[in-house]
Amino acid sequence: MRDWRYTLAAQRGTLIALGLFMGLFALYVAKHPAGFTANVVQTAANKGAILAFVAMAQTFVVLTAGIDLSAGMTFTFTNCLGSYIVAGSTPTALLGCLGVLVAGSVCGMLNGLIVIYGRLQPIVTTVATGSIYYGLALWLRPQPGNSDNFNSDIADLMTGKTFGVVPSALVVLLAVVLVVWVPFRRSTMGRAVYATGSSEVAAYMSGVPTQQAKFWAYALSGLLASVGGLYLSFITYSGEANFANGGAYTLYSIAAVVLGGVSLFGGVGSAIGAIFGALAFRTIGDLMFVFELDPLFQPLFQGVVLLLAVCVGAARLFRIRNRLDLFA
């Protein structure tokens, strides 16, 4: 009888994010002139999926109590790489996709190795590596552009509608969750990541392979960021080394992760929550358009909603009985 309560408490962050997203999206669809049609959902899904991938990438690192400020730059770099090598016939393009994913994972692994063996703080490490990845992106695409024989068949397949109704973005998102997140969460390594994030010293003392756990968390983070970059290539058919855009994705991914109930102190939350956090964050931006407010106010509106959303986190203050717990 207490089982479901326990599960509910453990998944509270994810469920709140789901509720938030459902509420916002219902409002969006209700006010949208076209209503709840496949096209409206497809556009929203394509935009949301990219941020969802980067937010998942951020989740892995945040779970280890780290932070990845290079996520947006890995995303930008893999986007530029994708615009080159996802080209030619379908088999070579698929090989190119694989290459993009490998490149992203290598970026993540590099972050991990520096954090683990260099013993630098994740925040400064990823600031520096982010600069390197952005440099690489700029090297590939000094100007925004695309490959002459970019394989748009795969791209359309991934960004269109499966069976003519379901947005492919959601199918891809689900596939990534099933292939990457669920096995990770259920594996010993996944548990080790959660343990390391909760308390690295305690985890080490209990014989948890904390270094391996961190390494795989960073590697998977790079992988997910590259999925996002690849997906952006699919949508735009091109690559762009945009510094502001990369930085924005890093910051939005942190916002999405927090909206999704993942604790920045590590060890709490799930990528599913982060996905809903990302989708909710995107919907906030879209709400502006359906309410026909001046587009000038869009950034302010998004900022204020974000500020209010993070202030909701202060609600835990009401549960604190001892003032000392404030400083835990």
Place this chain on the structure above:
Amino acid sequence: MSPARDETRTKLLQAFTRLIDPAVATAFACILALLLVGSIYSREFLSVEYLLQQLKVASFLGVIATGMMVVILLGQIDLSVPWVVAVGGMMACAATAHGDIGVIGAIPFGLLCGIGLGLVNGFGVAYLRIPSMIITLAVNAVAQGLMVVHTGGFMPQDSASDTMHFIATGDIVFGIPNALIVWAMIGAGAVFVLTRTSYGRAIYAIGNRERASFLSGIDTQRVVMIAFAISGALAAFGGVLLAGYAGRAAQAMGDGYLLPSIAAVVLGGTSILGGRGSYIGTVAGVILITLLQSILSVLQIEEFGRQVIYGGVILAMLLLYGRERSVR
């Protein structure tokens, strides 16, 4: 040699090493190395004009990094720097349009806006207990929104006043740039506050352990809130200087200052976890970053190469002396 003399010698040596932080020493050594590398390329690098010019450019980053350092000493971070810089510059410029009072009040008004945003950050971190990474991110978004509305809706004046221009570009004595004098005064103030006042002690104490500081009778929440206000004020003042330097304020003027200011503070030997670091280190870090950027652009390396080398050098330096102690 008598044992007594030997003893005094080791004592002197110990006192000396205590006085000089190895991180700071390495940072200064790196500055010299950079200058040497530059001077191989061109004699100009060792000329007084070039060095003064670099110090002038460095003083903008120096002012902003001072605020960042105070916050980092607390173990927090201020990600709202980019748009608080922009708010400072743009508000000061906008104020100059309002007659004589506006011209006189331009700089204080810009500073006040920065303090206001900093107080919101500080209130969120200290009293609402929201992680600084999140609340400052949200405040950054709000500040961006406000400035977009401001520029789009009101057609404000964006050119700097003569006073701002004079402070940022002029020189009063012996050709020493005013901006450098301003940085020196702010730096002296920071050193005084950090080392000679109870407020400074409280900052270091909180950075080490907020709980213990609270139990020792420090009003930690007030200290933290004021620290963020200081950071906001200095970021805004950096914006005022930048606007004076460029002659006008622009929306993206603060974008290039977030990561360099964090990097400068950390390269100066301040622990990103808080509680440890000296202002002289931050000075070294600021000069280091500015020189690195300058040399990379003088050597006419393409933008992508600059980014990669910039990130790589920061990583290499941190690996030299910024490593955390091993957990076990």
